[in-house]
Amino acid sequence: MVELKNIRVVYNKSHTNEKQALDGLDLTIKKGEFVxxxxxxxxxxxTLLxxxxxxxxxxEGEYILNNKNIRHTKPYKLxxxxxxxxxxxxxxxxxxxxIEENLILGSKKGNRLFSFGKYKGLELLKSLNMGLEDRLKTKVKELSGGQKQALSMILAAITYPDLLLLDEHTAALDPKNVDKVMDLTLKINNEMGITIIMVxxxxxxxxxxxxxxxxxxxxxxxxxxxYERPLSQIGSEKIKATL
Structure with missing residues (x-):
């Protein structure tokens, strides 16, 4: 699914403040994984993101997504x-x-049929138990930070991207909303099968x-x-394997 082979990135090359950001990084992620x-x-x-x-x-190095080397692919194409x-x-x-207009625009990403994406977005909204499915005509600027971030997650997922990146996506949220957004994160991974990388x-x-x-x-x-979390041992963590 995702392969990074010997990735090297140098910022400010040949200057006094030269920095090696990535130094021969190797990482392989299978389809549907949550890393x-x-x-x-x-x-x-x-830099990895x-x-x-x-x-x-x-x-240097190779970036392979779905068996295609896209090392120099433009961002708009990705x-x-x-x-x-x-x-x-x-x-x-x-x-x-x-909220409704956001769902419609988000579902058009990649020129895919917007109707399917919109209704998938409504399904995800309902699963949040935030009542947002009853506020579709509300402007997003009136929502709380947690509600906006949950909507951001939905907009990023409703067109089923090959890869979903989460860059400190709970850092600005209060503990209650952190759990709601993380529950949505797991739902997107487990039920939609979307590969997720979370920093x-x-x-x-x-x-x-x-x-x-x-x-x-x-x-x-x-x-x-x-990590493997047995259902019979709630809250415990056991290292299953070292790769």
């Missing part, structure tokens, strides 16, 4: 296949439009929701392992 990326500030997490969206081209939700809720919605610094989220954890330090993958 959590962790690591300290400056580790290369943001920019590689995946086409905003940054690697100096727009149909790769969705992203940012930390700031307003970045993923149209604040001056209504977060919130270790409570990592412990509670992660399935596979990848740690990045100094531009390289330093740890990569799976």
């Amino acid at each position: 959590t990326i962790i690591g300290p500030n400056g580790a290369g997490k943001t 920019k590689i995946l969206t086409g905003e940054v081209y690697p100096e 727009f149909r296949n790769v969705g992203i939700v940012y930390q700031e809720p307003d970045r993923g919605v149209f604040p001056d439009l209504t 977060t610094h919130n270790m409570k989220i990592v412990e509670k929701y992660s399935k596979r954890i990848v740690e990045i330090k100094e531009g390289k993958v330093t740890k990569d392992f799976l």
Whole structure:
């Protein structure tokens, strides 16, 4: 599904402030996986996301998505296949439009039939238990931060992208809305089968929701392992395998 092979990125090359952002990074993600990326500030997490969206081209290495090498593919061409939700809720919605208008515009992404996407969006709205399905004529700017972020998630997912990137998407939310947005995240992954890569610094989220954890330090993958949470041991985590 996603393969990054020996990815190297250097910022400000040949200058005094030259920085190696990614240093031979290798990462393979299967279709339908939910992968959590962790690591300290400056580790290369943001650069990794920019590689995946086409905003940054690697100096070396290959980026393969669905068996196609797209190392130098323009961002607008990846727009149909790769969705992203940012930390700031307003970045993923149209604040001056209504919820319904947002669903219609979001469902047209990639020139796909908007009717299907719109109704899938309504289904996801109902699953949130926020009452948003009864407020379709409400302008998005009137919603809370948590409601906007949930809508951003829906808009990014309703056209079934091959890959959904989450860049600290719960960082600006209160604890109650964090759980709602994370429950929606798991629903999109489990029920829609969308491959998700989530970057977060919130270790409570990592412990509670992660399935596979990848740690990045100094531009390289330093740890990569799976969590298994037995239903009979609620709240416990067990390392299933180290890859």
